[in-house]
Amino acid sequence: MVIPFTRKEKSLNALIDAIFPSLEINRSKSDYIISRAIFSIRNDSVDKINGRLIVKFIGEERLYYSLDEAIDDINNFYPVEFLNTLSVSVGCPIILFRNLDPSTGLCNGTRLICKSFQHNVIDAEIAVGQHTGNRVFFPRIPLCLSDEDMFPFKLKRKQFPIRLCFAMIINKAREQTIPNVGIYLPESVFSHGQLYVALSRGISPANT
Template identity: 35%
Template sequence: MRITVGRDQSGIEKIRDFANWLLDLREDKLGGPNDGETIIDISDDILINNSHDPIGSLINFVYPSILENYININYFQERAILTPKNEVVKEINDCLLKKFPGDEVEYLSLDSICESEFVHDPFDANLYSPDVLNGLKVSGLPNHKLVLKIGVPVMLLRNVDQKNGLCNGTRLKVISLGKRVIEAHIITETNIGNWTSIPRMSLTPSEKKIPSNSQEDSFL
């Protein structure tokens, strides 16, 4: 689904109408009185009609002519795909990454248990092997394997340097992929166009149900 922010009144009205439609959908105000099931009219311009390749169809809709436009920073400022689940995010990212030219660069996290969490309890390393830790999908942390290419848009998952605009949700465009540092241009918020570098860093999940472990990775 794409929302392009327009500068004229008609563009603003379209965004307002779409936002009101989403609110009405959430509050069950569409389709009239019902007992839990109803028929809702959905505009053709937000429907995916290709049942054989819905992800590819969505990407082509939101990012048309991507090879001709991906160098342009404004191209990614005006477009985004929102999904409710991380599994869908990965599927879209993998499909979108294949469309970019150049070689892939793979980053792997270094997962380990913080043994200080087990001062008063016995620690069994077999319960938390690297394979187990690498398979965890934790909110606010990147997956164990991160694959990037030069030119792809990325998003920060935490506040890194708020003074320079590197906050949770900031979007960037990759310009260089080093072994321990990723260089990028900021494409959203207040510091659009600024160059920055993101080093590998130690991250600790906030989830209380799993033992604290550090993931040394980048930022996705």
């Protein structure tokens, strides 16, 4: 199951090519895109992989800025440029990271495909589960940060509740079944249970 390690960048590219073969030919096929994903431990590794894959898409790309404000930051120690961006392209996979409307399939962890962009709305299609094929429109929404976000200031953020999901952290993979799974472990997993979650998301060892 292991891709032999040669050099860090070369081996990561080999993993991406193994999970997303012939991406240039198949990038417009939703079934192809949603049937594969790479799991990793940390958000920085996930962001690195997502960044490599999104540049392979052709056509329209949109850059959406979150509306961020550091509350009570009278000295402007934390300018808006410090705070966050989201770059998405038509046809790319995205994952929802808030429970918006579970009765219609819009739960934390739902995977979707981007279909089009409006100035303040992202048009997407649910790609998994009993609501597959339903079109939804995401506006920016206020997001409250958890206690785990240890900023030295109180952050007020209004943004789209989605992120790219060619790759995702292992914790987001719970209860997902994906035909073609890659697991990128540049460092040790936090626990055996976490590794089990990653290994059990695929449908067979041959496709993991």
